[in-house]
Amino acid sequence: MLKTVAYSLTALTIISVLALFLIRQRNEITELRITTGGQSGVYHTFGTRLAESLETHRHDSAPAISLDVMESSGSQENIQRIQNGQADFALIENHSIGNPKVRSVAGLYDETLHLLVNSDSSIECLNDLTGKKVAIGEEDSGTAIVAGNLLRFALGDDSTIDLVQESADQSIKAVISGELDAVFINSGLGSNLLRQALTNPTVRLAPIVLNRSDDPDQDDDSEEFISGFRTAFPYAQPASIPMLTYGQTPPHTIPSLSTRAILVCRRNLSPTHVHEMTEFLFQAMPEISTSITILQGLSEQQAQTQLNFPLHDGAFTYYHRREPGFWVVYAELIGLLVTLAVLAWSSVVAVASYARRTRKNHIDEYYTRIQNLDKKLAKADTPEKISEIVEQIRDVEKNAVKELTNEELRADESFVILQQMILSTISKHQATTKHK
Numbered sequence: 001m002l003k004t005v006a007y008s009l010t011a012l013t014i015i016s017v018l019a020l021f022l023i024r025q026r027n028e029i030t031e032l033r034i035t036t037g038g039q040s041g042v043y044h045t046f047g048t049r050l051a052e053s054l055e056t057h058r059h060d061s062a063p064a065i066s067l068d069v070m071e072s073s074g075s076q077e078n079i080q081r082i083q084n085g086q087a088d089f090a091l092i093e094n095h096s097i098g099n100p101k102v103r104s105v106a107g108l109y110d111e112t113l114h115l116l117v118n119s120d121s122s123i124e125c126l127n128d129l130t131g132k133k134v135a136i137g138e139e140d141s142g143t144a145i146v147a148g149n150l151l152r153f154a155l156g157d158d159s160t161i162d163l164v165q166e167s168a169d170q171s172i173k174a175v176i177s178g179e180l181d182a183v184f185i186n187s188g189l190g191s192n193l194l195r196q197a198l199t200n201p202t203v204r205l206a207p208i209v210l211n212r213s214d215d216p217d218q219d220d221d222s223e224e225f226i227s228g229f230r231t232a233f234p235y236a237q238p239a240s241i242p243m244l245t246y247g248q249t250p251p252h253t254i255p256s257l258s259t260r261a262i263l264v265c266r267r268n269l270s271p272t273h274v275h276e277m278t279e280f281l282f283q284a285m286p287e288i289s290t291s292i293t294i295l296q297g298l299s300e301q302q303a304q305t306q307l308n309f310p311l312h313d314g315a316f317t318y319y320h321r322r323e324p325g326f327w328v329v330y331a332e333l334i335g336l337l338v339t340l341a342v343l344a345w346s347s348v349v350a351v352a353s354y355a356r357r358t359r360k361n362h363i364d365e366y367y368t369r370i371q372n373l374d375k376k377l378a379k380a381d382t383p384e385k386i387s388e389i390v391e392q393i394r395d396v397e398k399n400a401v402k403e404l405t406n407e408e409l410r411a412d413e414s415f416v417i418l419q420q421m422i423l424s425t426i427s428k429h430q431a432t433t434k435h436k
Contacts, residue, residue, distance in 0.1 A: 004165060011313075011427060012314075016384070020025045020121075022180070023248075024069065025095075028063050029065065029066050030064060030065050030066070030273060031065075031066050032039070032050070032065055032066070032067055032068070032088040032089065032269075032273065032277075033068045033086070033088050033089070034047045034050070034051070034068070034069055034070065034087065034088065034090065034091070035047075035065070035068055035070040035071075035072050035077070035078045035081045035082075035086075035087040035088045035089070035090045035091070036048075036065050036069060036071060036072060036078075036090075036091050037071070037072055037073075037074055037078075037091065038071060038072075038074075038167065038168070038169065038193075038364065039074070040168075040169065040191075040192055040193040041168075041187065041191065041193060041433070042187060042188040042191050042261070042292060042294075043074075043091040043261070044069070044071060045291065045292060046091060046108070046288065046292055046295075047067065047069040047070075047119050047190075047289075048069050048348070049288045049291060049292065050067060050281070050284065050288060051066070051067035051068075053280075053287055053288060054066060054067055054209055054280070054284075057280075057284070061280065061283055062280055062284075063273070063276035063277065063279075063280055064083075064239055064283060065273060065276065065277065065280075067089070067108060069131065070087060070173040070319050071140045073141060074095060074137065074140060074141035074142055074143065075091075075092040075096040075099065075142030075145075076140035076141055076142065076372060077094045077140075077141075078090035078096075079092055079094050079096050079097070079098045079102060079264075081099055082098070082101065082102050082264060082265070082266055083098065083099055083101045083102065085266065086342070087266075088265055088266055088269055088273075088405070089263060089264070089265045089277070090263070090264050090265070091108075091261060091262070091263055091264075092142065092236050092261070092262060092264055093111060093142030093143075093145075093146070093186065093235075093259050093260065093262075094107070094259055094260035094261070094262050094307065094308045095142065095145060095146060095161040095233070095235035095236075095259055095304075095308065096142050096308070097114065097145070098264075098309060099100065100267065101263055101266060101267050101268075102264050102265075102266075102267065102309045102312055103264060103266070103267045103269075103309055103310060103312035103315075104262055104263075104264050104276055104304075104307040104308070104309045104310065104311050104312065105262075105263040105264060105265050105274060105277065105281075105311075105312060105315045106262065106263045106278060106281060106303040106304070106315065107260050107261075107262045107302060107304070107305065107306065107307055108260075108261045108262060108263055108295060108298065108303070109188055109260070109261050109292075109295055110188070110189075110237070110258040110259070110260055110261070110294070110299065111186045111187055111188055111246040111258060111259050111260065111261050112186070112187070112188070112189055112238065112240075112241060112256050112257070112258045113143075113146060113147065113150070113184060113185075113186050113208055113239075113256050113257050113258065113259075114184070114185045114186070114187065114194060114205060114240050114241065114256070115182060115184055115205065115206045115207070115208055115256075116172065116175055116182065116183050116184075116185060116194075116197060116198075116203050116204070116205060116206075117175065117179060117182040117203070117204060117205075117206045118175050118176075118180075118202060118203065119201060119202050119203060119204045120178075121181050121182070121296060123181065123182055123206050123410060124206055124207070124212045125153040125206070125207065125209045125210060125211050125212050125213075125290050125390055126150070126151070126155065126208065126209065127154070127210060127211055127212075127436075128206075128212070128389045129151070129155075129161050129181070129182060130155065130160045130161060131160060131161070131162075132161060132162065132164065132181035132182060133161075133162040133164060133166040133179075133180050133181050133185040134146055134151075134161050134163060134164065134180065134181060134183065134184070134233070135163075135165070135166055135171035135174065135175075135180055135182070135184065136151075136163055136165060137165065137166075137167075137168065137171075137184065137186070138165055138166060138167055138185050139165045141165075142186060142259070143168075143184055143186040144165060146184075146186055146233065146235075146236065146257075147184035147186070149161075149229075149232060149233045149234075150208070150229060150233070150257070151163075151183075152236075153228075153229050153232050153233070154210055154225075154229075161269065162298065164180060166176060166192060168183070168185050168187075169193070171183035171185075172185075172193075172197045172203070174203050175202075175203055175417065176197075176200055176203060179220070182206070186259060186418060188261065188292070188318060189241065189242075189245055189294055190245060190246070190293060190294065194246060195246050195247070198246040198247070198249045201245075204250075205250050205254050206225075206239070207222065207254050207255045207256070208222065208254075208255060208256040209225060209255055210225050222238065222255035222256075225256075226238040226239075226257045229257070235259050235260070235308065236257045236259060237257060237258050237259070238255075238258075239255075239256050239257050239258035240253050240254060240256055241253065241254040241256055244263075245351055262307060262308075262309075263276075264279070265312055267312070269312065269314070270314070271312070271313045271314035271317065272314065273314065274312045274314025274315055275314035275315070275317050275318050275414055276314075276315070277314075278314065278315045278318040278319075279318050282298075282300060282379040285298060290306060294412075299420070300319055303319075304319045341343065344357040362403075362408070363409060363410075363414045363415065363418060366400055366418050367417075367418065367421065369396055370393065370396060370418070370421045370422060370425060371395050371421075373392055373396070373425065374421075374425045376389050377389045377390070377393075390426055393422055393425060394426075397419075397422050400415070400418060
């Protein structure tokens with residue numbers, strides 16, 4: 001009886017907790033963090049648009065996820081936040097340096113290296129930067145990595161250049177004022193930061209080529225130069241800044257190089273969340289790309305190729321159209337159920353132990369009653385008193401059998417001892433009665 005009640009209560013508890021868990025999971029919004037870049041950059045714009053789209057489509061196609069958009073100094077700070085668990089998603093350049101805690105979600109677009117110079121300067125190639133004061137982005141930023149590698153490859157030694165490491169906003173102002181001769185900015189084509197900078201007549205774009213050239217085939221030479229650079233920096237690709245990308249600038253195509261911007265995440269982020277975010281990313285891409293035109297035409301095939309960091313399992317299952325496995329989707333639920341099962345079993349053991357102790361104490365009460373009746377029977381001096389006491393012993397026996405049937409007593413050695421006590425007491429006094 002007690003065992004049945006204990007099992008029933010345990011099952012009811014597990015079912016109730018499971019139901020509450022599922023209801024909570026259905027209604028709960030998971031809050032995740034995405035680290036981007038400066039407010040005027042494409043990274044921050046992308047993160048903001050993605051977060052807004054999640055909110056807009058909360059009751060439509062969006063997963064139950066919200067994004068907290070964090071500003072940063074760039075790729076390397078974003079990498080550090082991912083590695084330290086301070087962010088869940090991040091936008092970085094593909095050549096950024098990270099450890100195995102970083103996983104790719106999607107390659108997004110190409111970032112083109114822009115060389116902005118003061119319009120009064122004579123800078124027309126990388127060799128012209130010798131002896132000049134040049135900004136290459138903030139320390140450990142993705143731009144600093146690619147620009148630093150490029151200058152060392154092109155010039156052999158960047159010590160001939162006065163390198164400055166500061167933010168793009170500060171550097172552009174310094175180029176305009178003449179405090180700097182040039183600044184490298186690695187960004188998606190058409191970014192607002194560059195568009196605003198190039199509206200100022202004191203700033204112009206210079207080509208990413210090794211030497212000056214009036215040769216119309218200069219673009220071909222630049223591609224050979226970038227191809228050579230790839231032996232030292234394999235993440236670069238030959239690229240160009242199309243004519244009139246920034247209003248009336250440039251007046252003709254400018255040769256350059258590009259790297260890739262990618263969305264990454266923590267390795268230990270839930271595969272379900274990553275799968276949902278990857279799926280939603282492509283659902284929301286037409287909406288997001290209205291304000292970030294370089295995202296237009298992004299395909300799933302492009303998004304998962306040539307990535308520096310391995311794909312997260314959640315992104316992999318999306319690209320290969322495999323739903324996350326049962327154990328992946330319900331890992332948290334399974335863990336909860338295992339915990340509940342352990343607790344339930346502990347409860348059952350505790351209840352059973354208590355029941356055993358209770359039954360033991362209960363059978364001891366019967367022992368005491370029989371012993372007391374045995375003493376009374378020994379003192380009885382008339383057949384009537386003896387019959388009355390024997391009847392009481394029979395009543396005790398009936399009650400004991402009834403409780404045994406109801407599982408309030410156990411059919412074990414203790415009950416057998418009780419029966420023997422009853423039979424022995426009755427038999428002894430029946431014998432005494434005959435002698436009397």
